[in-house]
Amino acid sequence: MDTGIAGKRALVTGGSSGLGLAACEALAAEGAEIAIFAREKGRIDTAAEQLRARHGGRVDGFAGDITVQKDVRALAEWMAGTGGVDILVLNTPRPPSPMRPFLEETEDDRWQRACADQLESALFVLRFLTPLMLDKGWGRIIGVTSASIKQPMPRHALSSIFRAGVQVALKHLVEEVAPHGVTVNCIGPATVLTPTFGQFHNLERRVAGTALKRAGTLEEFGGTVAFLASQQAGYITGETLQLDGGMTKGL
Numbered sequence: 001m002d003t004g005i006a007g008k009r010a011l012v013t014g015g016s017s018g019l020g021l022a023a024c025e026a027l028a029a030e031g032a033e034i035a036i037f038a039r040e041k042g043r044i045d046t047a048a049e050q051l052r053a054r055h056g057g058r059v060d061g062f063a064g065d066i067t068v069q070k071d072v073r074a075l076a077e078w079m080a081g082t083g084g085v086d087i088l089v090l091n092t093p094r095p096p097s098p099m100r101p102f103l104e105e106t107e108d109d110r111w112q113r114a115c116a117d118q119l120e121s122a123l124f125v126l127r128f129l130t131p132l133m134l135d136k137g138w139g140r141i142i143g144v145t146s147a148s149i150k151q152p153m154p155r156h157a158l159s160s161i162f163r164a165g166v167q168v169a170l171k172h173l174v175e176e177v178a179p180h181g182v183t184v185n186c187i188g189p190a191t192v193l194t195p196t197f198g199q200f201h202n203l204e205r206r207v208a209g210t211a212l213k214r215a216g217t218l219e220e221f222g223g224t225v226a227f228l229a230s231q232q233a234g235y236i237t238g239e240t241l242q243l244d245g246g247m248t249k250g251l
Helices: 018-029 041-055 069-081 108-133 157-180 203-208 218-229
Strands: 009-013 033-038 059-063 087-091 139-144 182-189 240-243
Touching (some): 018 087, 033 041, 108 139, 157 182, 182 218, 218 240
Parallel strands (some): 009 033, 033 059, 139 182, 182 240
8 A cells, every 4th residue: 555655754753762663663664754853862873773774765863852842942943954844743751650540649740740741742842843834735743642541541640631631732733734734633552562561561451451452563553653644544633543452442
């Protein structure tokens, strides 16, 4: 299937590892040009080298902190000067560890850090990067949130509360950017097996809560990103696609 995104410029925040790198892999495999935004230049360089070796094509990156407004503004200026952005994959940091029940989240610092990492950072990216897409007549914004915003999970308050805010922000954009040919969607992953998944979650317990009784793969996550970025998904906007193996029980 020709996804129609060869030559499109894709910016992936948090793209040097985990879900972000999986998104880069899938988009690069479809011929997209990749721009990685992450904190550490060394990890960006390593990821870029890996992507070029596997897929060829243009891969570059910009080092900065997604929670710092001036860094995201500088990213937008860099993107504007290097070809703009056609596909924006908004991937934000995970919540503070360890995960705790809501009533045990008594430390203001953890709430403030979770808000900065997951919600404020997303708002910076959307405010500064979305305008770069509007004159192109085509674009894709894909927010990586969490299945827990539709199916709240124990000990996930610091994730689901602020990621739900990201989903609301994206929903606000849907009609504003539609006249410019830009779609806006979310992916709500749960139990996708990243290299660090076992550090934060009990895999056996999480898998038991899915209908498929297994974890999702990074390839499945990346493939979902590539589909939402594709020409075939051009009539899908304002939606959240739950990538959770059937964990979500509601309609």
